[in-house]
Amino acid sequence: MALKVKAQEKLQKIGKYEGTYRYIMMPELYTSLSQEKVIKEAAMRSGVSKGIMQACWDAAGEVIKAWATEGHSVALPGLGTMRFGLRAKSVANVNDVKTGLITSRRIIFTPAVELKDELADTAIQITCYDRNGQEVKRVTSNDPGTVEEPDNENTNGDNQGGNTGGNTGGGEPNPDGSNED
Template sequence: MAIKVIAQRREVKLGKNPGKKFVMRPDLYIPIQEKKVFAEAATHSGISAGVIKAAWDAAGEVIRTWATEGHSIPLPGLGTMRFGVRSKAVADLEDVKTSLISVRRIIFTPNVDLKDELKNTSIQITCLDEDGNVLKRVTSDDSGDVEEDNGNDNGNGNDDGGDNTGDNGNDNGNGNDNTGGDNQSGGDSGSIVDGVDEG
């Protein structure tokens, strides 16, 4: 399997060096239908697609419920997810109000296996001219580095371009969010305030 990317030449008017450049974009596929996922999982597991769907739906209900309580939820085989918000920081207690929240967010932290899968997947680039004609094809020989989505988190409530809902790297994406049990101590504290803007 490979990730397919299109690099098409087009006029770039912004930036320091405007002109014709090859701009990359993903070669998107048709979204896979849910029933196909269940059918494929049934083939691999020997469990009927109906049973898998019922379990999937039940797990979804549990995940939504726990996420609204501020927990970091393991997504088996994928990583963890939790809810968060971006907000402004204020100095005075009297100024703390819900209007400080600018946006609600869903934060996904991939586990090591998922990152390794991405790292080991080749990338195929198809180069096109302005009219969509194929000029050449390239297969990746890069190091496969995977972006670490830490967003300059400093955990102190200051938004310097990142997310600060206790999103300090303690949620390791393998289903263990280092919370130390139900008391949510010692790691992802279950706080749902991140991306604080002091502006």
């Protein structure tokens, strides 16, 4: 199995490459699988009836929701953990603390190492389309999943910015003074 990616030539309207056409890559999304289809497949793989699997699925969902809303980080078997977080404005005076400072409530997912390794080992198939939607090239990876950063001008080996696959929501202040978690 391989991840399918499309690279679409698009006109850049802002930033460093404004006014030029660049190939922008994004995953090709498949259709969403219905809960019924997932339950049917899980029942088949586990050897239990669809009704029992449905009851277990519903119960697990209720437990995860209850524990997560109580502030727990909840394990999702084979996937990682999820927890709730928030983004809020900071204030200097304790008397100014109120729920109105909360700007968003979030769900934070931290993938399991095994899941990240599986993703890193998955082949990538890229289909390139020009600005008119015509296919112009196909690329299939056979590499170990090494990520290159050719636009990164930092040559001393430090990762400046970018996503290193770490946990989002680490409580670091944001540039606007808000704080996550």
